Every structure is written in C-alpha cells, then in structure tokens.
Amino acid sequence: MGEVGLTRDAGYQIGVSRTLPLPAERVWRFMTSEEGLELWLGPSPSIELRRGGGYRTADGAEGEVRGLREGPRYHVRLTHRSPDGAETTVQVAVTPKGERSVLRFHQERMGGPRERARRREHWRRIMDSVEGTLTPAGQ
Template sequence: MTQSRTEHESGNGQQAKPVGLTAAAGFQIGVRRTLPLSVQEAWSLLVSPEGMKLWIGEADGLDLKPGETFAAAEGVTGELRVVKPPEQLRMRWQRPGWNHPSTLQIRVLPAAQGKATVSFHQEKLEDMHARETMKSHWEGALEGLRALADRAGK
C-alpha cells in the first residue's frame, strides 16, 4: 500500500511528524467546548458525580485533593496531582490495558458573555490509536456535560 506524501512525508522528502506527536510529551490530544454556564457552574458540574462519570467512570467517594488515587469500576485508574477549584485538575490517568499512565489536565476557562470553556488536554499517549480513542472519549465527555447543563435548564 502506498502512503500519501501529505500524510507521511514533507515536501522536501523527509518524514513528517504524525499529528499530535510531540518530542517531550509523546502523542497528545486537546478538546474543548464552551458551555452556557459560568466558570463556577461548569466546575460544579464537572466534579459532580454525574460529571465525573463522564471522564473517570464510576468512582465513588473521590476526594478532590492532590495525592488522592482513584480506580473506576470501568478500570480507569489514576492519581490527582493538582486541584485548583474552580479552574484546574491535573492527574495521572490510565485506561485498562495501557502500558503506562498518561497525564490529563482539565481546565475551566472564562469565556465571553459569562460562559465557560471546559478543556481536556491529555499527553504521554502511547500512539496514534490511543490519541484517536481519547479524542472520541473527550468529545463524548463534553457532549455529556452539555447534555447535563441542558437538563439543568442552562
């Protein structure tokens, strides 16, 4: 099978770097969405039991403090590293079957007209397949947050 030059080779004949690959952090993905919520409302939704199911899974009783570990019923495990309400979570985050954990950062940023942007940024992913899998996962999590916000009448 031949590969297209635009995907795998730069114009000067050298191999192009795959999308999402960095020298320092391996493969990474970033996904964000602006919600019709204030920063505080978005944070509260994100860390609510319903919101946490979208990005961790079933992980009852997670105390949001640095050093806290979690293991969801679905097999996701990790450790919170940075907790700065209402704006940032940073953690080790690992799916079942992965050889090593990734680094996940979730941010809630102020946006225009009193809205908030929720951002998922994940790095140290093993390969392109993991990157694409996580892109779909985080897009689904953001859709789920929007649905929760809609149900709350926002």
C-alpha cells in the same frame, strides 16, 4: 513536518474544548460532582479530589491527582492508568469567558496515533454529554 499530536516531551496528545453558555463555577461544580466525575473519569469513581489524592473506578482505572486549582480558573491534572496498564495524564480545565466558560479536556503520553484518535472521539463524546446535561435544548 512531524506527526499530528506528537510532541517531544509529552508523546502523543489530544485536546478538546468547547465554550458553554454557563458560568465557570457552575461547570466546575458539575465536573467535580459525582455525576460529572463518572461522566469523564469512569464508572463509580472513588476519588480524593485533592493534590496527591488517589482514585479508582469500577472498571479498574486508577491514578493520582497531581494538580488542583479552584477559581476563578479551575483545573485538575491527574495520572490515568487504564486496566491494561497504560498510563497517561489527563487534565480538565474550566476558564471563565465573560458570562460563559470554556471547558477543556487534554490527554497526553498516549502510545500512538491510533490511541490518540480513539481518545479524541472519546473526549468529543464526553463533551457532547456534558453540554447536553448542562445546557437545556435551544439555549
């Protein structure tokens, strides 16, 4: 049996998903808004949200949008180069599920199991923040 999260083609990877009680379009609009981008991409992101568009955050992370699809299934795939030079691939997807939607974060090409564990916790915290921002208490 292989290591958890290790794939032959994409190295170490992690995925986190959650069903939200909101339509996919609304979740996508938030995820691609200034507030949403800062939440999952990093501080003060400057991004051209189009295929081939670049981005840079205030903490020095940068990359390029490799794929973008909007409605009814939403998806963005981008390279992510951290200030220390490590490069991974990050994907954010929002898919409709009736009146609700499923939000997914996926990251691949990580350096090892420790980085995978750190990124798993990172994406779980981001997911909690997104849900807390979009979903009023008790909904």
